[in-house]
Amino acid sequence: DAEITQSPRHKITETGRQVTLACHQTWNHNNMFWYRQDLGHGLRLIHYSYGVHDTNKGEVSDGYSVSRSNTEDLPLTLESAASSQTSVYFCASSESPAGGQFFGPGTRLTVL
Amino acid sequence: RKEVEQDPGPFNVPEGATVAFNCTYSNSASQSFFWYRQDCRKEPKLLMSVYSSGNEDGRFTAQLNRASQYISLLIRDSKLSDSATYLCAGRMEYGNKLVFGAGTILRVKS
Numbered sequence A: 001d002a003e004i005t006q007s008p009r010h011k012i013t014e015t016g017r018q019v020t021l022a023c024h025q026t027w028n029h030n031n032m033f034w035y036r037q038d039l040g041h042g043l044r045l046i047h048y049s050y051g052v053h054d055t056n057k058g059e060v061s062d063g064y065s066v067s068r069s070n071t072e073d074l075p076l077t078l079e080s081a082a083s084s085q086t087s088v089y090f091c092a093s094s095e096s097p098a099g100g101q102f103f104g105p106g107t108r109l110t111v112l
Numbered sequence B: 001r002k003e004v005e006q007d008p009g010p011f012n013v014p015e016g017a018t019v020a021f022n023c024t025y026s027n028s029a030s031q032s033f034f035w036y037r038q039d040c041r042k043e044p045k046l047l048m049s050v051y052s053s054g055n056e057d058g059r060f061t062a063q064l065n066r067a068s069q070y071i072s073l074l075i076r077d078s079k080l081s082d083s084a085t086y087l088c089a090g091r092m093e094y095g096n097k098l099v100f101g102a103g104t105i106l107r108v109k110s
Helices: none
Strands: A004-007 A010-013 A019-025 A031-038 A042-051 A054-057 A064-066 A076-078 A087-094 A107-111 B004-006 B011-014 B019-025 B032-038 B045-050 B055-057 B060-065 B070-075 B084-091 B098-100 B104-109
Touching (some): A004 A087, A010 A019, A019 A031, A019 A087, A042 A064, B004 B084, B032 B060, B070 B084
Parallel strands (some): B011 B104
Antiparallel strands (some): A031 A042, A031 A087, A042 A054, B004 B019, B019 B070, B032 B084, B084 B098
């Protein structure tokens, strides 16, 4: 069955370190998204991509970057991790502009 | 004002009850809407799309009121397993981005 996976599922890192979170989907969806979810804020869009080599900033993109070299993967990089980036990160994908998004299981990141 | 707003709840209801949540949106040009269900420490899962004509799936009914700019989710005959956080999401007129509400907590008790 097609699916969307994220790794690692849990990560503890130190302030200032570079961290990369992986997202892989096997639906062949063009559209992929990264969100963070924090208590009191709900899901907030970090970056998104509409296809290979396309990337766009979301509402909370500072300190994050993404790259899209193939259809299946959209890794999220924290250039220099900060304690404010402690959160749960969800990757999502969608097939059509009108359809809903499907989420991966999430990565729980703690920055000490 | 947030683009998508929900009453955080919690809504505490007995098994078998009917419960309804509303979600308001600020952008009148919003194109499409969705309800998601999120269990504790899990990912959001798409529950249903919301169409102008309404959408029903078993015990769940979703409606869109464009004039008043809100969507609703009605759950009939609530089950213990319906306990979760329900997120609404709206797609803005531009692109494929969804804007999510912060969620409404539902607790169904026996």
